[in-house]
Structures are given as C-alpha cells and as structure tokens.
Amino acid sequence: SNERTSDNARHTNVSGGSAKQLIGMSEQEQKVQTQTFKLIYFNIGGRALATRLAFAVGNIKFTDERIEFGSWPALKPTTPFGCIPVLEVDGVPLAQSNAMLRYVGRMANLYPEDPFQAAKCDEALYALYDAGAPLSPTFRMKGEEQKKAREALLDGPLVKTIEAIEKGLQANGGEWLAGDSMSVADLSCFCFVRWLQSGKIDHIPPTLYDHLPGINALVKKVGTNAAVAKWIDEHETKKK
Amino acid sequence: SNERTSDNARHTNVSGGSAKQLIGMSEQEQKVQTQTFKLIYFNIGGRALATRLAFAVGNIKFTDERIEFGSWPALKPTTPFGCIPVLEVDGVPLAQSNAMLRYVGRMANLYPEDPFQAAKCDEALYALYDAGAPLSPTFRMKGEEQKKAREALLDGPLVKTIEAIEKGLQANGGEWLAGDSMSVADLSCFCFVRWLQSGKIDHIPPTLYDHLPGINALVKKVGTNAAVAKWIDEHETKKK
Numbered sequence: 001s002n003e004r005t006s007d008n009a010r011h012t013n014v015s016g017g018s019a020k021q022l023i024g025m026s027e028q029e030q031k032v033q034t035q036t037f038k039l040i041y042f043n044i045g046g047r048a049l050a051t052r053l054a055f056a057v058g059n060i061k062f063t064d065e066r067i068e069f070g071s072w073p074a075l076k077p078t079t080p081f082g083c084i085p086v087l088e089v090d091g092v093p094l095a096q097s098n099a100m101l102r103y104v105g106r107m108a109n110l111y112p113e114d115p116f117q118a119a120k121c122d123e124a125l126y127a128l129y130d131a132g133a134p135l136s137p138t139f140r141m142k143g144e145e146q147k148k149a150r151e152a153l154l155d156g157p158l159v160k161t162i163e164a165i166e167k168g169l170q171a172n173g174g175e176w177l178a179g180d181s182m183s184v185a186d187l188s189c190f191c192f193v194r195w196l197q198s199g200k201i202d203h204i205p206p207t208l209y210d211h212l213p214g215i216n217a218l219v220k221k222v223g224t225n226a227a228v229a230k231w232i233d234e235h236e237t238k239k240k
Numbered sequence: 241s242n243e244r245t246s247d248n249a250r251h252t253n254v255s256g257g258s259a260k261q262l263i264g265m266s267e268q269e270q271k272v273q274t275q276t277f278k279l280i281y282f283n284i285g286g287r288a289l290a291t292r293l294a295f296a297v298g299n300i301k302f303t304d305e306r307i308e309f310g311s312w313p314a315l316k317p318t319t320p321f322g323c324i325p326v327l328e329v330d331g332v333p334l335a336q337s338n339a340m341l342r343y344v345g346r347m348a349n350l351y352p353e354d355p356f357q358a359a360k361c362d363e364a365l366y367a368l369y370d371a372g373a374p375l376s377p378t379f380r381m382k383g384e385e386q387k388k389a390r391e392a393l394l395d396g397p398l399v400k401t402i403e404a405i406e407k408g409l410q411a412n413g414g415e416w417l418a419g420d421s422m423s424v425a426d427l428s429c430f431c432f433v434r435w436l437q438s439g440k441i442d443h444i445p446p447t448l449y450d451h452l453p454g455i456n457a458l459v460k461k462v463g464t465n466a467a468v469a470k471w472i473d474e475h476e477t478k479k480k
Binding site: 080081082089092094095096098099100102103106107115116118119120122123125126127130133160161164167168 | 320321322329332334335336338339340342343346347355356358359360362363365366367370373400401404407408
C-alpha cells in the first residue's frame with residue numbers, strides 16, 4: 001500500500017498561510033505550516049541530500065542554504081558540534097544528519113507509525129551510517145594507500161552491510177526497508193548506494209552492488225519518485 | 241516536571257496477564273503486556289546497558305540473555321549484521337543498539353512526545369555514538385601506540401563532543417538532555433560518561449569530564465534513580 005506516500009502532498013507549505021487554510025489540520029500539520037526551516041550545508045548532496053529529499057517529498061517549504069567551503073571556518077564554531085548539516089527550526093539549531101532526517105521524515109509521512117517498523121527504519125539508518133563510516137578517512141589518503149584501504153572495504157563492511165540490508169529488505173517483502181511505503185530509510189539507502197555506484201569514488205567500482213536485485217530495484221523506485229526526480233534535477237544535478 | 245518519569249511504572253509487565261488486566265490500557269500498552277522481549281549480548285554493559293536500564297525504568301519484563309565470548313562465533317552469522325546486541329521482539333530480531341534503545345524508550349516513556357524534543361534526544365544519541373566511535377579501534381592497540389591514540393582523543397572528540405553535549409544540556413535548562421524529564425539520551429549519556437570515568441580504560445584519566453558540572457550532575461541523578469540503581473546493583477555489578 002502507498003497510503004503514506006500518497007498522503008505526503010498534504011503538507012503543502014504556503015508562506016503566510018491564513019487561518020482559513022489551517023482549518024481541518026492537526027496540530028502537527030499546523031505547526032509545519034507555521035514553522036520555518038533552514039537547512040545549512042555545503043553545495044553538495046553528502047549528508048544533507050536525504051533530508052532535502054524528505055522535505056521535497058513532503059512538499060514542505062524550507063530554505064536550502066548552501067555555503068562555500070571558504071566560509072566554513074568562520075561558521076564552524078557557531079554550530080552545536082562543529083559540524084554541518086544543521087537544520088534551524090524557527091531559528092533553533094538541530095544537528096546530526098540522521099536526527100534531522102528522522103524529524104523531517106515524521107513531518108513528511110516518511111516514518112512508520114508502527115513502533116516496531118519505526119525501529120526497523122532506525123536500524124537501517126544506523127546500518128547505513130556504519131557502512132559509510134570507514135570510507136570517510138580514505139578521502140584524506142592518496143595513491144596506493146587509498147587504493148589498498150578502499151579495496152579492503154569492498155571485501156568488508158561497504159559491501160557486507162548493504163548485503164545485510166538487502167536481506168532485511170527481502171524479509172520485509174522486498175518493496176521497502178521498513179513498513180509498507182517509502183520511509184527515510186529508503187531515502188538514505190538511495191542516497192548512499194547511488195553515490196557508491198556513481199563511479200566518482202576512485203577504486204570503488206560502480207558494479208559493487210550489482211548482485212543485489214532488491215537494493216537496485218529500491219534505488220530505481222526512489223529515483224523515479226516524481227518529487228525526488230524533480231528535486232534532483234532542479235537542485236542537485238545543476239548545482240553540483 | 242516529571243510527568244513522563246512518574247508514569248514509567250504503568251507498564252508493569254505481568255506474564256500471563258488476563259484480559260481483565262488489559263482493560264483501560266491503550267493498544268500500545270496492551271502490546272507491551274503481551275509481547276516477549278529477549279535482549280542478547282555479552283555479559284558486560286557495553287552497548288546493551290542503556291537498553292537494559294530503559295526496560296528496568298519502564299518496569300517492562302524481558303529476558304536478559306548473556307552469552308559467553310566463546311559462543312559468539314557460532315551465533316554471529318545468525319544475527320542481522322553479524323553484531324550484537326540484538327533484541328528479539330516476539331522472536332523477530334531488531335539490531336543496532338540505538339534503534340533498540342529508542343524502541344524500548346518509547347515503550348518506557350523515556351522518549352519525548354514533542355517531535356522537536358524527540359529530535360534533540362536523537363541528536364544527543366548520535367553525538368554520543370560518534371564520541372565513542374574513535375575509541376573502539378584503540379582496544380586493538382597496545383603499549384605506546386595505544387597511549388598516543390588515546391591521548392589524542394582526550395585532546396579531541398572524546399572530550400569536545402561531551403563539552404558540546406554539556407552546552408546542549410545547559411541550553412535545555414540543565415536538567416535533562418531533551419524534553420523535561422529523563423529520556424534515553426540521559427541513559428545513554430550516563431552509561432558512556434560513567435564508563436569513561438571508571439578508571440578502567442588505560443590512559444583515560446577518570447577526571448576527564450570533571451570540568452563539566454551539568455554532565456556530572458546528570459550522571460549522578462540518573463545513577464541514583466531507584467530503578468537504575470537497583471538494576472545496576474542486582475544485574476551489572478555482580479555479574480561483571
């Protein structure tokens with residue numbers, strides 16, 4: 001069923017929404033209409049893309065503030081953990097990319113209502129987080145050292161974790177990672193796998209997940225979601 | 241206010257609860273009464289302690305299955321990601337320690353109802369997760385290499401992240417990390433800081449967080465919570 005997905009558009013965010021427009025909405029929906037959201041990150045997808053896509057799928061208006069790498073040193077000490085992305089909600093900062101992804105996901109109907117399925121969604125988010133962690137230090141390496149480190153990851157967590165996620169996907173019926181419609185776990189998986197398959201990371205062959213039919217179908221399905229495709233075309237491909 | 245905290249005991253889990261006992265409970269509360277929970281981990285606190293404490297504070301019955309290190313190789317391939325802890329809910333496995341902590345936390349009234357405060361709780365959980373990550377590889381090191389690596393962490397993430405958490409705690413009024421009562425973020429912080437301050441980790445001085453009054457008060461407050469103190473006394477101190 002696509003109950004949650006078809007429902008996403010209800011959050012159409014109209015700035016200066018009148019009281020009339022707010023009638024018939026739940027308290028949470030009214031809040032989404034009146035809160036302001038500013039997502040601050042570099043002009044890349046990286047750790048902000050899944051949250052941007054959640055806003056887009058939920059049709060929730062937000063300021064997509066992209067900073068130049070040169071402005072980062074001055075901004076860094078003003079952020080909660082010396083890191084971005086940061087999401088400002090009515091001016092109050094929320095850090096940690098997956099905390100903000102889950103928060104926006106709840107507003108965008110991209111987080112399972114059932115507590116156990118919500119936990120399975122969290123499980124996938126943490127697993128994807130772990131899968132990417134050992135890749136980060138390799139971006140500071142060069143030449144043979146980088147090659148060796150990345151090849152070891154192909155033989156380890158980078159592939160094994162996604163294989164485990166494929167198994168979980170199949171156990172949930174093969175359609176979505178948690179629950180019975182698209183969730184933030186699917187968005188996160190889409191962003192991660194699409195990046196790894198891009199051919200843009202030296203020594204990471206774009207074929208590394210070709211043996212995982214469920215994951216590939218999922219990435220295709222998320223990528224052809226109208227709101228996702230539109231966002232990427234208008235805001236990521238051109239900007240990057 | 242301690243609304244959520246004082247409410248925790250309502251989940252008294254009675255095995256074989258009769259239909260009569262279930263009257264007046266929400267669907268979620270009835271589920272907690274009839275579901276079975278088995279937490280599988282080594283006979284240490286580690287990544288399972290916060291979840292065990294959440295069960296204890298919520299007065300939710302669970303099987304606390306502790307395996308010997310020698311049994312792990314045989315068990316490993318049967319777990320979702322080749323890792324424990326795993327929480328079996330009616331026999332269905334849930335992996336990733338913070339996914340299970342959040343799940344149990346929601347049942348135990350240890351997770352903020354307000355979505356933004358829930359996100360601040362998630363933010364702290366992710367920050368604590370990050371703070372511990374660079375410590376893990378040092379357990380495979382020895383002698384001078386280990387000393388150097390750990391001293392570098394004292395000058396970096398291990399202290400800076402907890403300093404950032406202290407700041408967030410103060411911004412939230414100084415009592416709790418998120419919302420206005422104890423949450424799973426406080427339990428996680430308690431477990432982490434208590435371990436780092438234990439003096440049991442070579443080259444990590446137990447004084448490393450002495451300059452953070454809010455964190456120390458929080459750890460003391462969580463540690464003297466009746467359910468937490470009782471659980472640690474009866475199930476952790478003696479077993480370990």
